Amino acid sequence: MYIVTANEMYGIDRYTTEEIGMDGKMLMENAGRAISERIESNIKNTDVITVFAGSGNNGGDGYVIARTLLNRGYQITVIQVVPDEKITGDARYYKNLFINCGGSISITGDPVEIDEALNQTDIVIDAILGIGVKGELREPIKTIVDTINDSPVRVISADIPSGLPADEGAAAFDSVQADYTIIVGYPKMSTFLQHTAPFYGEWETVDIGFPESAQTSLTRSVWTDRQFKNKMPDRKKDSHKGDHGRGLIIGGSEEMPGSIVMTVRAALRAGAGLVTAGSVKQAIPVIASQCIEATNLKLKEFDGVISGDQSIPYQNYDAIALGMGLGRHESTRSIVINAVRQVDGPLILDADGLYHIQHDLELFKGRTAPAVITPHPGEMAMLTGVSVQEILREPFAYSIEFARMYQAFVVLKGSFTIVTAPNGHQSVNTTGNQGLAKGGSGDVLTGIILAMTMQHEDLFDALRNACFVHGKAADLLVSNSHSVYDLMATDVVEGIGKVYRTFSAET
Ligand SMILES: NC(=O)C1=CN([C@@H]2O[C@H](COP(=O)(O)OP(=O)(O)OC[C@H]3O[C@@H](n4cnc5c(N)ncnc54)[C@H](OP(=O)(O)O)[C@@H]3O)[C@@H](O)[C@H]2O)[C@H](O)CC1
Numbered sequence: 001m002y003i004v005t006a007n008e009m010y011g012i013d014r015y016t017t018e019e020i021g022m023d024g025k026m027l028m029e030n031a032g033r034a035i036s037e038r039i040e041s042n043i044k045n046t047d048v049i050t051v052f053a054g055s056g057n058n059g060g061d062g063y064v065i066a067r068t069l070l071n072r073g074y075q076i077t078v079i080q081v082v083p084d085e086k087i088t089g090d091a092r093y094y095k096n097l098f099i100n101c102g103g104s105i106s107i108t109g110d111p112v113e114i115d116e117a118l119n120q121t122d123i124v125i126d127a128i129l130g131i132g133v134k135g136e137l138r139e140p141i142k143t144i145v146d147t148i149n150d151s152p153v154r155v156i157s158a159d160i161p162s163g164l165p166a167d168e169g170a171a172a173f174d175s176v177q178a179d180y181t182i183i184v185g186y187p188k189m190s191t192f193l194q195h196t197a198p199f200y201g202e203w204e205t206v207d208i209g210f211p212e213s214a215q216t217s218l219t220r221s222v223w224t225d226r227q228f229k230n231k232m233p234d235r236k237k238d239s240h241k242g243d244h245g246r247g248l249i250i251g252g253s254e255e256m257p258g259s260i261v262m263t264v265r266a267a268l269r270a271g272a273g274l275v276t277a278g279s280v281k282q283a284i285p286v287i288a289s290q291c292i293e294a295t296n297l298k299l300k301e302f303d304g305v306i307s308g309d310q311s312i313p314y315q316n317y318d319a320i321a322l323g324m325g326l327g328r329h330e331s332t333r334s335i336v337i338n339a340v341r342q343v344d345g346p347l348i349l350d351a352d353g354l355y356h357i358q359h360d361l362e363l364f365k366g367r368t369a370p371a372v373i374t375p376h377p378g379e380m381a382m383l384t385g386v387s388v389q390e391i392l393r394e395p396f397a398y399s400i401e402f403a404r405m406y407q408a409f410v411v412l413k414g415s416f417t418i419v420t421a422p423n424g425h426q427s428v429n430t431t432g433n434q435g436l437a438k439g440g441s442g443d444v445l446t447g448i449i450l451a452m453t454m455q456h457e458d459l460f461d462a463l464r465n466a467c468f469v470h471g472k473a474a475d476l477l478v479s480n481s482h483s484v485y486d487l488m489a490t491d492v493v494e495g496i497g498k499v500y501r502t503f504s505a506e507t
């Protein structure tokens, strides 16, 4: 499922009308009808419905919805929130059809009248503004949006909650708070941003007839269940442990032996053939007792942390993960610097590994083998020199800039984790829940990433599948045996098996 910006959506619209030759009116009719069908399956036929219609094509969709539901016997009226001369083009055409079918319209921006109407309404259809919104809401629309939000009525938004920007980057906005949004064609970027996603309520998309050829330039998408299943490699009956990768995980310190334990256990559960844990001698007994299937590599230590002054036989491994529980001691830094220089297979940097590399990012440019960074927004802010708020406001843009500049894969963690490839392609993960917002979750993800990296031919697929499994494990656990409160990172490790079993049982 592709994710679009407003500009990309207008491009698809233009292509469909100009190149394919489909009439714009037909797209609007298709949109309004498809939305009406979804509305019908979500309401009672006795519900009183009010459509709020604005001046643009979103308002035009609103008039198609109003006519469709009126003709199907619903009690429905339209409140047009802009003066009549603002309704032009296709929207005007559909407004006239609604009137010709006996529909009733009141034209008002008066909050008292609107409040009275809301008191007699069960369902609001929000068709005030679509992806054409620009800047802060003007009056009377701003007050109307506030009035709708203050009312207990159920709100269904057409395409996008009115006022909400389609794209990332907006700092302040006013928006309708929808209970449910029926999105035309493709989800917009703001469906997947931490600060804008909640305005959509539940959402789904409707197909209005855009041709497949309109999608060819799109490079951003949601990773789906079906894609996960298709891209999970089969295991041959005669395979052996060496076929599933030899991974090295370096991390841990005297004071932090736990995080590498979770990474190692997750890598093993996720299917890595052989896993070696490289750590200081003080941490090895903990790792060895918790991960008896792993082997250990005792590294030189300095004051309880891994010393940077040593060489590591990276060539013996298919992929390396580095950073969990490493600590931020200066003497450890050269381990990370040297790994970026020397590891000639996939290198995954997480946690303190990211801390140590922050001033030497240029080293990524000299690598011939892929590098993967797995920052949370705070770590991404550290790496890019901007605030966490800026990262959260524009996670797609910051990820792409980093991935292109340093030719690295970026896994920007969050409620919608974004995986970005060096060529700028981006994929959003939608599995997972609040239960993952806990210490250790990131360590588990890194272990799964390591295992997937060694089992997939394509690294982008590996990263997408890793994020999918991590979130899905949490989802299955929360829907069966756990809650978002008690879920722990170690539970997620055990949940990996549930994901594999669920998907291998499906035909
Ligand atoms: N393929 C498609 O994309 C299809 C989309 N459909 C629907 O159309 C909308 C997009 O329609 P568009 O007309 O481009 O934009 P809007 O409906 O969002 O409205 C733009 C008008 O809104 C006014 N506006 C803009 N910003 C503000 C603001 N901050 N405050 C108040 N009013 C604002 C502006 O009016 P002016 O007074 O400035 O003229 C614009 O005119 C899309 O979302 C879909 O719902 C089609 O139906 C099917 C194909």
Ligand SMILES: [K+]
Pocket: 058, 126, 127, 128, 129, 130, 157, 158, 159, 160, 161, 162
């Ligand atoms: K809307």
